[in-house]
Amino acid sequence: MKNRFILSFLLLLFISGHALAQSLVQLEFLGRYSTGVFDEGATEIIAYDGATERLFSVNGNTGNIDIIDISDVTNPVFMSSIDLSPYGGGANSVDFRYGVLAAAVEADDATDNGFVVFFDASGHYLDHVEVGALPDMLVFNKGGDRLLVACEGEPNDDYTIDPLGTVAIIEVSGSGSSFTIDQSTLLDFTMYDNNPVQGVRVFGPGATFGQDMEPEYIALSPDGKTAFVCLQENNAIAKIDVLKKSIEWVRPLGFKDHSIPGSGLDASDRNNGQINIANWPLKGMFQPDAIGAYVANGETYLVTANEGDVREYDTYEENERIKDLVLDPVAFPDFATLQEDENIGRIDVTTTMGDTDGDGDYDELYSFGGRSFTIWNSEGDLVFDSGDFIEQHTAVLYPDHFNASNTNNNKQNRSDNKGPEPEGLTITQLLDSTYLFLGLERIGGVMVFNITDPSLPYFVQYVNDRDFTIDPEDSGSGDLGPEGLLFIPWNKSPNRQNILVVANEISGTITLYSADNLCGNKKVTICYNGNTLCVNSNQLPGYLSNGAVIGTCAQSPRLVGSKGIDFTLMPNPVENVLQVSFSGVTESQISITLYDVQGRLMKTVAYQNATSYSNQSIDVSDLQTGSYYIYLENKHGQIAVEQFSVIR
Numbered sequence: 001m002k003n004r005f006i007l008s009f010l011l012l013l014f015i016s017g018h019a020l021a022q023s024l025v026q027l028e029f030l031g032r033y034s035t036g037v038f039d040e041g042a043t044e045i046i047a048y049d050g051a052t053e054r055l056f057s058v059n060g061n062t063g064n065i066d067i068i069d070i071s072d073v074t075n076p077v078f079m080s081s082i083d084l085s086p087y088g089g090g091a092n093s094v095d096f097r098y099g100v101l102a103a104a105v106e107a108d109d110a111t112d113n114g115f116v117v118f119f120d121a122s123g124h125y126l127d128h129v130e131v132g133a134l135p136d137m138l139v140f141n142k143g144g145d146r147l148l149v150a151c152e153g154e155p156n157d158d159y160t161i162d163p164l165g166t167v168a169i170i171e172v173s174g175s176g177s178s179f180t181i182d183q184s185t186l187l188d189f190t191m192y193d194n195n196p197v198q199g200v201r202v203f204g205p206g207a208t209f210g211q212d213m214e215p216e217y218i219a220l221s222p223d224g225k226t227a228f229v230c231l232q233e234n235n236a237i238a239k240i241d242v243l244k245k246s247i248e249w250v251r252p253l254g255f256k257d258h259s260i261p262g263s264g265l266d267a268s269d270r271n272n273g274q275i276n277i278a279n280w281p282l283k284g285m286f287q288p289d290a291i292g293a294y295v296a297n298g299e300t301y302l303v304t305a306n307e308g309d310v311r312e313y314d315t316y317e318e319n320e321r322i323k324d325l326v327l328d329p330v331a332f333p334d335f336a337t338l339q340e341d342e343n344i345g346r347i348d349v350t351t352t353m354g355d356t357d358g359d360g361d362y363d364e365l366y367s368f369g370g371r372s373f374t375i376w377n378s379e380g381d382l383v384f385d386s387g388d389f390i391e392q393h394t395a396v397l398y399p400d401h402f403n404a405s406n407t408n409n410n411k412q413n414r415s416d417n418k419g420p421e422p423e424g425l426t427i428t429q430l431l432d433s434t435y436l437f438l439g440l441e442r443i444g445g446v447m448v449f450n451i452t453d454p455s456l457p458y459f460v461q462y463v464n465d466r467d468f469t470i471d472p473e474d475s476g477s478g479d480l481g482p483e484g485l486l487f488i489p490w491n492k493s494p495n496r497q498n499i500l501v502v503a504n505e506i507s508g509t510i511t512l513y514s515a516d517n518l519c520g521n522k523k524v525t526i527c528y529n530g531n532t533l534c535v536n537s538n539q540l541p542g543y544l545s546n547g548a549v550i551g552t553c554a555q556s557p558r559l560v561g562s563k564g565i566d567f568t569l570m571p572n573p574v575e576n577v578l579q580v581s582f583s584g585v586t587e588s589q590i591s592i593t594l595y596d597v598q599g600r601l602m603k604t605v606a607y608q609n610a611t612s613y614s615n616q617s618i619d620v621s622d623l624q625t626g627s628y629y630i631y632l633e634n635k636h637g638q639i640a641v642e643q644f645s646v647i648r
Helices: 002-011 389-397 537-545
Strands: 025-034 046-049 054-059 064-069 077-082 090-097 100-106 113-120 125-133 135-140 146-151 166-173 180-188 215-220 226-231 236-241 246-252 255-257 283-285 291-296 299-305 319-321 348-350 366-368 373-377 382-385 422-430 433-440 446-450 458-463 482-488 499-504 509-517 524-528 531-535 566-570 577-583 590-596 601-607 613-619 626-634 637-646
Touching: 025 446, 025 458, 046 090, 046 482, 046 499, 054 077, 054 090, 054 499, 064 090, 100 125, 100 135, 113 135, 113 146, 113 166, 125 146, 125 166, 125 180, 135 215, 146 215, 146 226, 166 215, 166 236, 215 291, 226 291, 226 299, 291 422, 291 433, 299 422, 299 433, 348 366, 389 458, 389 626, 422 482, 433 482, 524 537, 531 537, 566 637, 577 626, 601 613
Parallel strands: 090 135, 283 366
Antiparallel strands: 025 509, 046 054, 054 064, 064 077, 090 100, 100 113, 113 125, 135 146, 146 166, 166 180, 215 226, 226 236, 236 246, 255 283, 291 299, 299 373, 319 348, 373 382, 422 433, 433 446, 446 458, 482 499, 499 509, 524 531, 566 577, 577 613, 590 601, 590 626, 626 637
């Protein structure tokens, strides 16, 4: 797994344009709705009705559902609210299909069973059904005849009541006055009480397996027959047969090794403001929040946003800073140095794991979340992880506010605690490509990745409408804390553009972005003779026969693999002169190109008659502090890639 993880990191191209069919999407700001309420969850999860051109937004501040008119996408307007007080303590999630709005409503006492309440598009009550404790997320299948609900079943504050974690499958039919609830089935995990799944975290005080499971989020396979459920606190995932209404399996997600190249992290909020994304003897629990599913090459794949979560209650807290633990001197011979604040002393880790020999000190350290997104196959095996790219990229773009939280602008405020926290996501297919839109809860904004090839995703774009010059509590600070992401296809949108909708819970805003082919929906973007052109589809054959390729013109083609090349850089990080060595090259005409993380070409060095070089010098004294990518290329394209950092 370690070698595959390193390879995955090296193969993730962090450039913003490619001369390929996949580079078509571009997010551009359209409009914003604002509640004017700061840090009260006034805009959380959203659903959409294309017939009425309305959004339905969970308002955590009021506990109600707000109805917002987006017929003018540049000026979303509040219409009304749906009062949920007759049904419980407030909504946590919504989804909409075929004229029916479903709302997950927790009970007044969150440890009691909650409800799913159904309304029509105008907010008129249709029916409701009881489900498990703390219904936290729900989703309709594409046919609209089944609704799945993740009921988290969190304990009370003193951990004297711990409800079962459950998943409800609700079968419905009709809409409006003809809407009916046909059947509701509640699944739980008690079948594992006497035979727990090895590797799945079961650690609540006195909890059984069934009580300890906390379903967080659900993704349905495209055919709707299978559901995949994140068990965030348990660092696990469950697979459900929707038609048979049964749990097929529960599996642990394992751990991310932060000691290997490409999966480092910035671990301290107290190191004199120096960004230090480095490798540490630390393992991260993936602990995904949102999960999505898509099909590639006929197989189903899952994508998780690895936010991380901690159990903190009045009578039980699992987290502790590393500097406050006793570390095993054999496992950590440099423990005193590690525990300093400027290293990993301030990182929060779980106390439920790590004492492997039971002698009272810690032999291993496990932090919360992965600071990444991960792609898994349908059996829960890791296919790809984005490593430390999110931190590397945001460090370059926001060096003065790197890892700031969503309620303050303090640099590295979250470095010691889950970093940027990828939380929400949505996946969509545009033409022949599949895109991931990933929300970063803390620093803010949305990252876009092309995930058409699950083993070789690449970065497309990052938008962040946060203004770091303004205090987050003040008007005009922009979008803070993206929570819910929703994609509206062009044929259902008010302006006939693809639209990405992002609900930001801290700023209480909902922002709309166009998410179109750079040339719009009726034309195709191509690269021809080094120029990006917009052409009609019937013009493609002629252009393609003359050497054009679909997509925007790029500064560099996509890496296709390392091809057995030995490619090393020293020192790394570097101040002024980088020593480059390579061997195993079969072509003698070689060039080396340097790019920044935004895909901008920094410099090119050519080697005309060499299949190997040792310690060749490249002057990088003109490059600013930050991360860069260096590509070894022959006449056929890139054959190796490495990352390096420049420090001053």
